[in-house]
Amino acid sequence: MACAKVISDFEVLSAGDAGRRRDWTDEEKIRIVEESLLGHRQGSATARRVGISRSLLTRWRAEYRAGRLSRIGPTFTAVTVAPDAAPVVGCEGPSPPVAAPTTESTIEIVLRNGRRMTVPASIDPKTLARLLPVVDAP
Numbered sequence: 001m002a003c004a005k006v007i008s009d010f011e012v013l014s015a016g017d018a019g020r021r022r023d024w025t026d027e028e029k030i031r032i033v034e035e036s037l038l039g040h041r042q043g044s045a046t047a048r049r050v051g052i053s054r055s056l057l058t059r060w061r062a063e064y065r066a067g068r069l070s071r072i073g074p075t076f077t078a079v080t081v082a083p084d085a086a087p088v089v090g091c092e093g094p095s096p097p098v099a100a101p102t103t104e105s106t107i108e109i110v111l112r113n114g115r116r117m118t119v120p121a122s123i124d125p126k127t128l129a130r131l132l133p134v135v136d137a138p
Contacts, residue, residue, distance in 0.1 A: 026069050032057070033064045067112050111136045 024032075036046035036057060047057045063069045105121040109132075117135055119128060 029060050030064065030069050033060050033069070036061070070112075113137075 032046060032050055032052075036043045043057055043061075044054055047054045060069065106118050107121050107123075109117045109119065111117065111132070113136055115135060117132075119131075
C-alpha cells in the first residue's frame, strides 16, 4: 500500500516575528475603505488584496461611517468681534444708543456628528479643547 504524504499550508511564526503586526494610519484606512465601497462585493476582494481580514475592514467601515476616521482632526477658526457700529446721524440728530444685551455673548459650534454646542464667548480655549472631543464622540 502506498503511503500518502500530507502537506499542510500553514506558516510557523517564530517569537522574533512579533513585529509583523501592521499599524495603519487613518489616511491608509480611509483609502482602503473608500476603495472597498466602490463596487458590488468589493469588500472581500479589497480585504484579500490588502491582506487584512474582512472583519477588520468591516470595523473600519463602521468607524468611517461614524466619522471616527478623519483626514484632519478638529480645528479652530479665528474669529474677530467687531466693535459696535457708530450711531447713524440723521436729520434729527444722532439716533438713540441701543441698549447692550444683558446676557453674555455666546458662540454656537456645529460638530461633525451634527450636534450643536453653545458656549459662553468667555470660555477658556483649553477647557473648550478638552470638551470638544467628548461632545463630538459618537
